[in-house]
Amino acid sequence: MQVHEIGKQAALLLLADGRLPAGGYAHSGGLEPAITAGRVTDVAGLERFLIGRTETAGSLAASFAAAACAGSQGGDLSGLPMLEAELDARIPSPELRKVSRDLGRQLRRAMNSIHPHSHFAALGRAPHQPVVMGVAAAVLGLGPREAALAILHENTAGAAAAAAKLMRIDPFEVHAILARMTARLDRLAVKAAEFVNRPFADLPAPGSPLTDIAAEHHRRSDVRLFAS
Amino acid sequence: MTDEHKTEETRALRLGIAGPVGTGKSSVIAALCRHLRDEFAIGVITNDIYTDEDARFLKSEGVLPEERIRAVETGACPHTAIRDDVTMNLMAVEDMERDFAPLDIVLVESGGDNLTATFSPALVDAQIFVLDVAGGGDVARKGGPGIGRADLLVINKIDLGEHVDVDVVQMVTDAENARDGAPVLPLSRKRPETVEKLCDWVRQMHKTYAAGGHIPIDPGPMAPHHHPHADSHEHGHPHSHSHD
Ligand SMILES: Nc1nc2c(ncn2[C@@H]2O[C@H](COP(=O)(O)OP(=O)(O)O)[C@@H](O)[C@H]2O)c(=O)[nH]1
Ligand SMILES: [Mg+2]
Numbered sequence: 125m126q127v128h129e130i131g132k133q134a135a136l137l138l139l140a141d142g143r144l145p146a147g148g149y150a151h152s153g154g155l156e157p158a159i160t161a162g163r164v165t166d167v168a169g170l171e172r173f174l175i176g177r178t179e180t181a182g183s184l185a186a187s188f189a190a191a192a193c194a195g196s197q198g199g200d201l202s203g204l205p206m207l208e209a210e211l212d213a214r215i216p217s218p219e220l221r222k223v224s225r226d227l228g229r230q231l232r233r234a235m236n237s238i239h240p241h242s243h244f245a246a247l248g249r250a251p252h253q254p255v256v257m258g259v260a261a262a263v264l265g266l267g268p269r270e271a272a273l274a275i276l277h278e279n280t281a282g283a284a285a286a287a288a289k290l291m292r293i294d295p296f297e298v299h300a301i302l303a304r305m306t307a308r309l310d311r312l313a314v315k316a317a318e319f320v321n322r323p324f325a326d327l328p329a330p331g332s333p334l335t336d337i338a339a340e341h342h343r344r345s346d347v348r349l350f351a352s
Numbered sequence: 353m354t355d356e357h358k359t360e361e362t363r364a365l366r367l368g369i370a371g372p373v374g375t376g377k378s379s380v381i382a383a384l385c386r387h388l389r390d391e392f393a394i395g396v397i398t399n400d401i402y403t404d405e406d407a408r409f410l411k412s413e414g415v416l417p418e419e420r421i422r423a424v425e426t427g428a429c430p431h432t433a434i435r436d437d438v439t440m441n442l443m444a445v446e447d448m449e450r451d452f453a454p455l456d457i458v459l460v461e462s463g464g465d466n467l468t469a470t471f472s473p474a475l476v477d478a479q480i481f482v483l484d485v486a487g488g489g490d491v492a493r494k495g496g497p498g499i500g501r502a503d504l505l506v507i508n509k510i511d512l513g514e515h516v517d518v519d520v521v522q523m524v525t526d527a528e529n530a531r532d533g534a535p536v537l538p539l540s541r542k543r544p545e546t547v548e549k550l551c552d553w554v555r556q557m558h559k560t561y562a563a564g565g566h567i568p569i570d571p572g573p574m575a576p577h578h579h580p581h582a583d584s585h586e587h588g589h590p591h592s593h594s595h596d
Contacts, residue, residue, distance in 0.1 A: 143436075143437075145436065145438070145439050146437070147433075147437060147438050147439045147440040149426075149427050149429050149432055149437065150425055150426055150427030150429070150440060151427060152427070170547050229443065230439045230440060230443060233439055233442070233443055234439050259462075280478035286427075289428055348402055348425075349401075349403060349423040349427060349428045350425075350427045350428070351427060
């Protein structure tokens, strides 16, 4: 492949990089409550947790990021409130809905300073993170698949990064899990982008109810390292 | 509606309070609120390493209405939250300024951490670095960005000097030498005249800021540091990454 054919990959790396200053480091993606409850205790358990998260919360976020990106690419943001409502309906835990909106505000605040665009202002007061990710991807010239992949990566790598602070684990093992998951993330991103021309109500609704319950317990616990 | 940047006229003086854990940052904030709340409209943002202990302490002190004290959870990354990725704190400050407009001063307490953590100029207009005599008389001599170049260096708990065998006068002299004449304030909550000096410094800073005469200085970047999860105590190179 010639260099000029590489497309927008650098923009995708920028958006997906955990060092993007949007406050993601304060969250464990449900890993802390899972460890506290004794559900994740070792490397194998961490791998199962991360796969489960990616296939549920990750895929959910990915299809919404892809849909938001597709709408934003066409310059039509009028569907976003309905998209937001559909996402609300797919997140049972009030705490996780709030986390998604907090992270969305932060991502919007960061991206609107990094790469200002009028679409960011059109997002409403507290937009969900996947929706902001989709709009940010479009603004950077990326498409629905890339938006989906960026949020899948953020979902998975963010939780994985918390592992080193929460459990006795070799950081190389954590990244070995992420390396094993790369093909899965690519596949899920493609799948998430297949819904872009369908009504929002038809977007998938994968979930894992125990993580929603755990998130509520976590909010009420007095000692925690991570906000979620 | 979006999270707009505030214009200069409606923006409060954003004053950061940094320094190692336990040196007295929360106490300094409590003292400032108690003494200045009738002169200035004040809000406080705390940054905790875990949970919201500092916010709870300040609320229990009753120095401000509870809703003017808000906690930002930093996910065990207190220095990231004031330096490399200030988005959460910046939004907490902006929300506070919007919800209680007009505010004169927003105080931001850092979650603590080590000697090298200082606020980014993107987050605060001025910063106070707090050391205490109980941490050792030689700490001021060690220097570093906060000790050397914060707008004000406070040496707190001077009442404890004799109990921990620290020569307070010497420690203050060392600090002054490390700071090229920038202000050093020996402080104890048991010596009201020192608390009054602290308040005067903040009054003066607010006046200068409001008149547009204060230019934020950046004490400088963090030095290489030790991660909570690292096994070795030496890093040979400075670095940063997403979750530190
Ligand atoms: N003796 C003495 N103790 C103080 C003084 N200021 C604070 N302390 C104590 O130092 C401890 C740590 O104070 P705190 O404000 O919570 O420190 P922070 O962790 O930097 O916020 C508390 O037990 C305070 O009561 C002081 O001026 N003199
Ligand atoms: Mg404190």
